Amino acid sequence: MTGNRETRFVSRLTRETLALVMAGGRGTRLMQLTSARAKPAVPFGGKFRIIDFTLSNCINSGIRRIGVLTQYKSNSLLRPLQLGWSFLRGQLGEFVELLPAEQRGEIASWYAGTADAVYQNLDFIKEHQPAYVLILAGDHVYKMDYGRMLAHHARTGAMITVGCLEVPLQEASAFGVMQIDENTRVRRFDEKPRDPQPIPGKPDRALASMGIYVFDAHFLLRWLLRDAGIAESSHDFGKDVVPSAIAEGGVYAYEFTDLYDPARQGYWRDVGTVDAYWQANLELTDVTPELNLYDEEWPIWTHTPQVPPAKFVFDDPERRGCATDSLISGGCIVSGAQVRRSVLFSRVRVDSGSRIEETLLLPDVRVGRNCRVRKAIIDEGCELPDGTVIGEDRERDARLFHVSEGGVTLVTREMLLA
Numbered sequence: 001m002t003g004n005r006e007t008r009f010v011s012r013l014t015r016e017t018l019a020l021v022m023a024g025g026r027g028t029r030l031m032q033l034t035s036a037r038a039k040p041a042v043p044f045g046g047k048f049r050i051i052d053f054t055l056s057n058c059i060n061s062g063i064r065r066i067g068v069l070t071q072y073k074s075n076s077l078l079r080p081l082q083l084g085w086s087f088l089r090g091q092l093g094e095f096v097e098l099l100p101a102e103q104r105g106e107i108a109s110w111y112a113g114t115a116d117a118v119y120q121n122l123d124f125i126k127e128h129q130p131a132y133v134l135i136l137a138g139d140h141v142y143k144m145d146y147g148r149m150l151a152h153h154a155r156t157g158a159m160i161t162v163g164c165l166e167v168p169l170q171e172a173s174a175f176g177v178m179q180i181d182e183n184t185r186v187r188r189f190d191e192k193p194r195d196p197q198p199i200p201g202k203p204d205r206a207l208a209s210m211g212i213y214v215f216d217a218h219f220l221l222r223w224l225l226r227d228a229g230i231a232e233s234s235h236d237f238g239k240d241v242v243p244s245a246i247a248e249g250g251v252y253a254y255e256f257t258d259l260y261d262p263a264r265q266g267y268w269r270d271v272g273t274v275d276a277y278w279q280a281n282l283e284l285t286d287v288t289p290e291l292n293l294y295d296e297e298w299p300i301w302t303h304t305p306q307v308p309p310a311k312f313v314f315d316d317p318e319r320r321g322c323a324t325d326s327l328i329s330g331g332c333i334v335s336g337a338q339v340r341r342s343v344l345f346s347r348v349r350v351d352s353g354s355r356i357e358e359t360l361l362l363p364d365v366r367v368g369r370n371c372r373v374r375k376a377i378i379d380e381g382c383e384l385p386d387g388t389v390i391g392e393d394r395e396r397d398a399r400l401f402h403v404s405e406g407g408v409t410l411v412t413r414e415m416l417l418a
Contacts, residue, residue, distance in 0.1 A: 013150040014062035018130035020121070021054055022114055022211075023138035024071030024101065029273045031402050032412045033379060037076035039272070040138035043362050043380065045284055045293060045300075046327040046343050049080055050271065051138040052302045055096060060298050061146040063134065064094035067124055069117050071101040084303030099124060113236035114211075119224040125217065133220050135213040135237065141280060141291065142256075142268040143298050149214055149254045152184075159219040159250035160242060162186060163212030165265055166205045166255075172196035175208035176238040178253055186251040191238040210256060210268065213237060219250075259298060267291050275406035278377055281343050281360050285325045305346055307331030319352050337367070351386075359391075376409040382416060 027039025034042065040051035051068070058066050070077055081096055088094035099121055101111050111117035118125075118135065125133060132153070134146060144163075153161040164178055177196040179188040189209070190196070196206045223241055227233050233240045245251050258266040267290045271277040283289050293300060307330040312321040319336035327343045328334070336352030345363040350356060353370040362380040367373065371384050374391030378384065390397060390409050397403050402410040
């Protein structure tokens with residue numbers, strides 16, 4: 001038996017848990033990649049979407065009652081969830097259910113914050129009567145056994161358990177930062193502090209919230225009702241609920257660790273900027289990437305379109321179809337072109353004489369003949385005309401497309417038509 005199966009906590013704890021995935025964010029730092037889709041719906045890793053990692057963590061952890069809270073561009077998630085997650089058995093109480101924001105009579109606005117989003121779905125929680133409610137973010141890439149976190153929650157007798165990881169101190173202002181005691185009880189929680197406090201003994205590191213929470217269900221309902229009645233609250237877990245609950249005790253931290261080596265921090269990426277998204281995808285082309293997509297013990301589930309295998313054609317000295325250090329998805333055709341350290345998503349075609357380097361070609365991209373594309377993200381459905389050059393003249397690229405601080409050129413269909 002593998003180490004993963006020995007330590008997996010598929011148990012009564014996971015069966016009595018209802019997971020709520022926060023998937024309503026726009027992801028404005030991804031620029032035009034989220035103009036027509038929510039951030040969790042953005043493609044990742046050749047064949048997946050970002051939200052597939054959180055949902056797969058739930059399934060692999062034994063949590064099969066999942067609500068996905070949507071708001072911005074919710075239709076971009078509707079079809080992928082219907083097609084990719086319909087294998088759950090409703091007659092056995094298993095489901096992935098989409099919960100779009102509604103403007104009800106007594107509520108004048110959409111979700112005001114993470115706590116408000118859950119508050120507006122109290123009826124959904126009460127209907128399923130869970131012992132625990134697991135609050136998750138749907139826009140991060142990681143693999144995590146939530147069963148371990150639930151076991152820690154039960155052992156400590158916590159009312160709230162906050163998932164956390166160490167981050168460089170200079171990056172900590174983007175997170176909720178915690179101070180904990182030797183028993184992992186949270187003594188202080190500051191949401192996005194200007195001057196974050198380091199971990200004792202580690203002056204260059206801070207303990208940051210992952211935006212993942214386990215709640216005792218009764219405690220959650222009581223606190224949501226209390227928070228909803230506070231007019232000055234921003235109705236957010238990190239800003240309001242967790243800091244207020246610390247005073248009553250019962251808030252504990254769970255430090256995120258690797259699936260197979262609990263002594264090591266696990267892989268986790270916030271792919272919320274163009275540079276971070278590009279980098280996380282390109283890391284997958286390494287010989288031994290930190291994120292293992294080939295792990296049969298912890299598969300990433302998704303909807304896979306019915307497409308033929310990838311194809312590489314022509315083997316002439318002046319026209320050879322090949323790819324090195326790259327991920328090439330089904331339905332792709334590399335026709336007399338060269339692809340190096342790149343990720344080609346489903347149904348991409350690259351025509352003769354073209355060179356693709358350090359680039360993400362999202363689904364249904366067509367690259368014409370004799371193109372040169374380097375360090376770029378080409379969005380879904382783009383068609384690059386013959387002779388297109390991207391990534392060699394930053395000033396020119398910036399006039400036509402979006403160029404990130406790190407020099408990654410983002411190209412969308414609207415930009416090509418402008």
